[in-house]
Amino acid sequence: MLEHGGRLLRAVRQYGIAREQWLDLSSGIAPWPFPIPAIPLDAWARLPETEDGLEDSARAYYGASQLLPVAGSQAAIQALPLMRAACRVGVLSPCYAEHPYAWQRAGHQLVELGESQVEAALDSLDVLVLVNPNNPTGHRVPRDRLLAWHARLAARGGWLLVDEAFMDNTPAGSVMDCAERPGLIVLRSFGKFFGLAGVRLGFVAAEHSLLLRLAEWLGPWTVNGPTRVLAQASLADQAAQRTQIERCAAASHRLAAMLSGAGLAPTGGCDLFQYVRSEGAARLHDFLARRGILVRLFEHPAAVRLGLPASEGDEQRLALALAAYQKETA
Incomplete structure (x- = not known):
């Protein structure tokens, strides 16, 4: 299994600090969950059915004509x-590690690219995969550039796969509304923006024939x-969505x-996390963990990612720990 944020129980065992004493900032998930509506007994007792209102709510929220x-x-x-024969796949790096892992495991040839290398490499690729905003850096590729890349790939039967897991806070950059075009596949994650990662829900927007194949x-x-x-209740709650966007940004x-x-100026980030590249990333991660604050550590390149503190008290706790780290490393 690859490394991910949210591994709080492992930190509890490693550092000997009780779970309730931790401040977990290791995941880029909004720390303010949307309210849970009353769940009717039928939802528990019956097998779920499609087109029960969820798809309509999601299409309206995401601005997509079709999704799964x-x-x-x-x-x-x-x-x-698994839905393509072995081919040449470019991955905009750094990237959410599950993407390259899945393509490589399925037997595809993987090419890691920086954004400046994509133009030269694009015509040799069958698939280009990227996360926008990027995970873990928060970097965003402009919408018009993505659509130009897609047009070149699609002309040869290729795919552009855009993972927009962190796009809800800045929806103007999304290409979800174009996903009916052949060869454009857009992923969205429900749990991050709505603060409900435990429900395990996402959406795929793409051309109808590909969605049918994926569903099967x-x-x-x-x-x-x-x-x-x-999810229907959350996707329809526009007032709560506006509040979430505003408080995440602040x-x-x-x-x-x-x-x-604290001398750790972010080198990237978005409205759900901040990203700091530093040769001392491992030391900072351990320093904070020993004080019951869990952040996400990356090794290549050395960096940490910090999710949003939920309260003023959590912010003060983090600020004190960072000040102590700055003093110790001065």
């Missing part, structure tokens, strides 16, 4: 590489009934300022 709900975007990440590949009942009810701005004040 899946059990977390991870389900699609693992299935899509994944099989029936991939999204459970209670999740379908919960909290991310405060986090960036806090890190800069």
